[in-house]
Amino acid sequence: MNEKTPHRRPATFKLDDPGVVVIGPDETTRPARGTVHITPEADPVTLPVPIEAPLVRTRRGFRWGALFWSAVGGLVLLGSGLGVVNLIEDLFARSETLGYVALAFAVAAALALAVVIGREAFGMARLAAIEKLHQRAIEVLRSDDRAESRAVVTDLLKLAHQNPQLARARAALTSHADDIIDGADMIKLAERELMAPLDEEARRLVSAAAQRVSVVTAVSPRALIDVLFVFVAAMRLIRQLARLYGGRPGTLGMISLLRHVIGHLAITGGMAVGDSLVQQVLGHGIAAKLSQRLGEGVLNGLLTARLGLAAIDVTRPLPFTALPRPALGDLAKDLLRKRDDEA
Amino acid sequence: MAPSFSDLVEEARLSARALLDYGDSFFNPTVRLGVTGLSRAGKTVFITALIHGLTRGGRFPVFEPYATGRIARARLAPQPDDAVPRFAYENHVRTLIEERRWPSSTTDISELRVVIDYQRQNGADRTLTIDIVDYPGEWLLDLPLLSKSFEQWSAESLALSREGPRAKLAAPWHQHLKTLQPEGQEDEQAALAAAKLFTSYLRACRDERFAMSLLPPGRFLMPGNLADTPALTFAPLDVAIDGSAPDGSLWAMMRRRYEAYKDVVVRPFFRDHFARLDRQIVLVDALAAFNAGPEALHDLEAALSGILDCFRIGRSTILSSLFRPRIDRILFAATKADHLHHQSHDRLEAVLRRAVAKAADRAEYAGAAIDVVALSAVRATREAQVARGREKLPSIIGTPAPGETANGEAFDGESEVATFPGDLPENPEELFNGGFRGLSSTASEQADFRFLRFRPPLLERTDGDVPALPHIRLDRALQFLIGDRLQ
Numbered sequence: 001m002n003e004k005t006p007h008r009r010p011a012t013f014k015l016d017d018p019g020v021v022v023i024g025p026d027e028t029t030r031p032a033r034g035t036v037h038i039t040p041e042a043d044p045v046t047l048p049v050p051i052e053a054p055l056v057r058t059r060r061g062f063r064w065g066a067l068f069w070s071a072v073g074g075l076v077l078l079g080s081g082l083g084v085v086n087l088i089e090d091l092f093a094r095s096e097t098l099g100y101v102a103l104a105f106a107v108a109a110a111l112a113l114a115v116v117i118g119r120e121a122f123g124m125a126r127l128a129a130i131e132k133l134h135q136r137a138i139e140v141l142r143s144d145d146r147a148e149s150r151a152v153v154t155d156l157l158k159l160a161h162q163n164p165q166l167a168r169a170r171a172a173l174t175s176h177a178d179d180i181i182d183g184a185d186m187i188k189l190a191e192r193e194l195m196a197p198l199d200e201e202a203r204r205l206v207s208a209a210a211q212r213v214s215v216v217t218a219v220s221p222r223a224l225i226d227v228l229f230v231f232v233a234a235m236r237l238i239r240q241l242a243r244l245y246g247g248r249p250g251t252l253g254m255i256s257l258l259r260h261v262i263g264h265l266a267i268t269g270g271m272a273v274g275d276s277l278v279q280q281v282l283g284h285g286i287a288a289k290l291s292q293r294l295g296e297g298v299l300n301g302l303l304t305a306r307l308g309l310a311a312i313d314v315t316r317p318l319p320f321t322a323l324p325r326p327a328l329g330d331l332a333k334d335l336l337r338k339r340d341d342e343a
Numbered sequence: 344m345a346p347s348f349s350d351l352v353e354e355a356r357l358s359a360r361a362l363l364d365y366g367d368s369f370f371n372p373t374v375r376l377g378v379t380g381l382s383r384a385g386k387t388v389f390i391t392a393l394i395h396g397l398t399r400g401g402r403f404p405v406f407e408p409y410a411t412g413r414i415a416r417a418r419l420a421p422q423p424d425d426a427v428p429r430f431a432y433e434n435h436v437r438t439l440i441e442e443r444r445w446p447s448s449t450t451d452i453s454e455l456r457v458v459i460d461y462q463r464q465n466g467a468d469r470t471l472t473i474d475i476v477d478y479p480g481e482w483l484l485d486l487p488l489l490s491k492s493f494e495q496w497s498a499e500s501l502a503l504s505r506e507g508p509r510a511k512l513a514a515p516w517h518q519h520l521k522t523l524q525p526e527g528q529e530d531e532q533a534a535l536a537a538a539k540l541f542t543s544y545l546r547a548c549r550d551e552r553f554a555m556s557l558l559p560p561g562r563f564l565m566p567g568n569l570a571d572t573p574a575l576t577f578a579p580l581d582v583a584i585d586g587s588a589p590d591g592s593l594w595a596m597m598r599r600r601y602e603a604y605k606d607v608v609v610r611p612f613f614r615d616h617f618a619r620l621d622r623q624i625v626l627v628d629a630l631a632a633f634n635a636g637p638e639a640l641h642d643l644e645a646a647l648s649g650i651l652d653c654f655r656i657g658r659s660t661i662l663s664s665l666f667r668p669r670i671d672r673i674l675f676a677a678t679k680a681d682h683l684h685h686q687s688h689d690r691l692e693a694v695l696r697r698a699v700a701k702a703a704d705r706a707e708y709a710g711a712a713i714d715v716v717a718l719s720a721v722r723a724t725r726e727a728q729v730a731r732g733r734e735k736l737p738s739i740i741g742t743p744a745p746g747e748t749a750n751g752e753a754f755d756g757e758s759e760v761a762t763f764p765g766d767l768p769e770n771p772e773e774l775f776n777g778g779f780r781g782l783s784s785t786a787s788e789q790a791d792f793r794f795l796r797f798r799p800p801l802l803e804r805t806d807g808d809v810p811a812l813p814h815i816r817l818d819r820a821l822q823f824l825i826g827d828r829l830q
Contacts (some may be wrong), residue, residue, distance in 0.1 A: 010765040010793035012749040013729060016758050037730040038761050040740060061465060091407060143405055143822055147714070182689070 123253040149183035188322035206308030214301030381625030382480035391551035392720035403818035408829040430455035432556040481561035487649035497579035516540035525594035537578035636781025649704035657712030681719035684737035690767040717817040736763035740795035
């Protein structure tokens with residue numbers, strides 16, 4: 001329909017006319033020439049629209065926990081401030097030079113604290129913005145709202161602005177901004193343009209982390225080292241993924257992100273059982289036959305991979321609709337192939 | 344024009360009313376949904392489908408509170424105004440489903456109240472009341488008269504009647520007009536004759552071949568209970584805009600009656616039904632205008648912008664909802680979208696967007712949310728691809744209403760046809776520049792568009808239960824109009 005077609009004249013065909021043949025949508029037989037063929041179409045409006053359920057329900061109502069921690073934090077800050085003031089006064093009483101040195105330290109500490117808090121706040125705001133964007137995109141996919149889809153894409157472009165790899169994709173997307181595209185299609189277009197290279201990279205990150213974990217588990221002498229290493233690798237992976245998709249999590253940001261990832265893992269864990277438990281058991285079984293340590297390594301790697309997938313879901317600013325969601329199966333294949341090669 | 348005393352009184356009455364309503368809705372949240380549309384735009388069908396979908400359960404995937412199951416139920420409730428007839432929802436559904444006929448055109452105002460029991464997203468149980476009013480679309484054309492004097496209106500009506508295809512239809516009235524002397528003695532018989540000729544000219548303009556929209560005053564076409572009263576016995580005169588009428592002249596009589604018409608008919612209608620709206624859907628039947636020709640399209644545009652000027656649009660604030668309620672969401676809907684293949688819906692939306700561009704800009708500037716949608720409250724057709732030789736035509740299949748004709752063939756209302764109505768242009772300006780031929784200027788074989796009227800769909804009944812009506816984007820319209828009130 002996009003190419004310029006000359007205006008076609010209206011036409012009407014009676015279905016019971018002998019020159020008219022009605023063909024079912026699946027029939028492939030070619031009726032006689034010279035007749036008019038009518039193929040009823042599936043109803044586009046009633047076709048199911050796949051929409052994923054919101055990942056983690058946004059909280060509503062008053063957050064008493066947040067109030068508690070804020071209040072406690074304020075008290076601690078006041079207490080330590082009082083302590084520092086006392087200390088500086090004491091030092092001044094003893095020697096003016098020491099007092100000035102302490103004052104300088106205090107000012108530097110306060111400055112650094114302000115910067116850290118600012119960065120944390122910025123990081124949290126950015127994570128919240130990404131999450132909000134994700135919700136809005138889901139909303140648009142459902143409502144097909146054209147104006148809102150434009151707003152989402154504009155925000156997404158702003159978010160992606162810092163990533164130099166996406167310069168061309170951004171330009172392509174901007175050029176479509178004025179075309180007549182339905183809301184949901186616009187989101188899908190944005191996903192294909194902007195998210196595809198990032199998804200590729202994310203997949204690479206996850207499978208690299210999973211491989212590292214499985215190797216370390218296989219060769220590490222002590223269980224404690226495994227646990228520590230898995231934890232560190234997981235944190236690193238989540239941070240990398242968040243950065244990849246445009247987040248800038250600080251320490252607090254990482255904590256909230258970790259909570260979301262684990263929450264998401266808890267929700268999707270049940271769904272994932274069907275598709276991957278078999279593979280896990282199988283992988284574990286075969287590898288375990290080769291060696292017990294190797295089996296544990298593969299298992300840990302798979303767990304890391306699953307964590308990474310959950311982290312992708314949480315940190316990605318758009319839901320998976322046009323592009324396939326990376327499945328554990330693909331990553332597990334990478335993992336096993338690598339292990340087999342090395343074994 | 345400085346506001347006159349009667350305008351101020353009217354304003355005060357509206358504010359008092361608003362305050363009263365606010366008190367009510369404080370305890371019982373209410374949305375007044377204005378279903379606006381010229382005659383034959385499909386108001387009655389829209390309201391029927393909306394109520395049916397809400398109360399009997401429809402397929403509404405996009406209407407979030409409904410799709411996620413937060414709406415426990417919706418029920419009909421006694422309406423608030425005791426003097427207004429009840430909207431005959433049950434009859435209309437029966438007509439639609441059993442007789443497979445569209446409800447006949449609305450002749451009088453009616454009202455219905457729907458109460459929705461729902462659970463908020465945070466879990467609290469709430470109810471929302473929706474008041475819906477149905478009225479003859481012709482009456483809507485009166486609203487722009489509120490701000491016009493008799494002389495202004497005369498001049499505009501006359502100018503309009505001398506243009507394009509209207510001139511031919513207005514010829515008998517014009518002839519009679521020449522014999523009238525506005526400044527002469529008042530004459531009841533002359534006024535009667537003029538009103539009669541003027542009315543028949545308006546009626547002629549409404550014919551499917553012309554499909555004119557801008558035909559005030561509306562009660563001339565749909566008099567309700569005021570037929571033959573002096574308030575409906577007047578007609579435009581050929582008088583100067585700034586002239587003044589001598590006492591006892593025909594001009595003075597006509598002017599008095601025109602003012603009486605505004606006082607008796609237009610002001611109460613506006614006060615009771617339009618000054619209090621919260622949300623508004625404007626239904627527009629653009630397809631009839633495509634059938635008829637470019638003049639009808641321009642007429643439609645002018646009529647819509649005149650009507651929309653009368654509404655009070657803008658972002659709601661506490662103060663405004665206390666004294667001067669505003670419409671904060673407007674949805675422009677191109678109805679009968681089922682008469683087109685869905686590939687063309689975007690183009691239909693573009694045409695409508697172009698037709699209401701001025702009104703929409705103004706509303707957006709005032710802070711109201713605007714959306715444009717191609718919808719069909721009751722979907723009468725299926726879609727199909729027709730292959731004729733090498734040509735592939737995106738078409739629709741349905742049962743045309745008895746008496747509809749195409750290619751010189753009349754349909755009996757039983758057999759199904761597949762029809763391709765003609766390509767809408769990619770750029771809506773082409774239509775507004777008069778680049779197409781309609782029934783008003785050419786024979787039906789030559790017209791660029793042919794939108795047949797279809798009968799309502801044949802629905803499968805499941806043992807005694809009233810089936811859900813199929814629709815196109817009715818759920819999206821609902822989500823836009825009341826979705827935010829059901830959060």
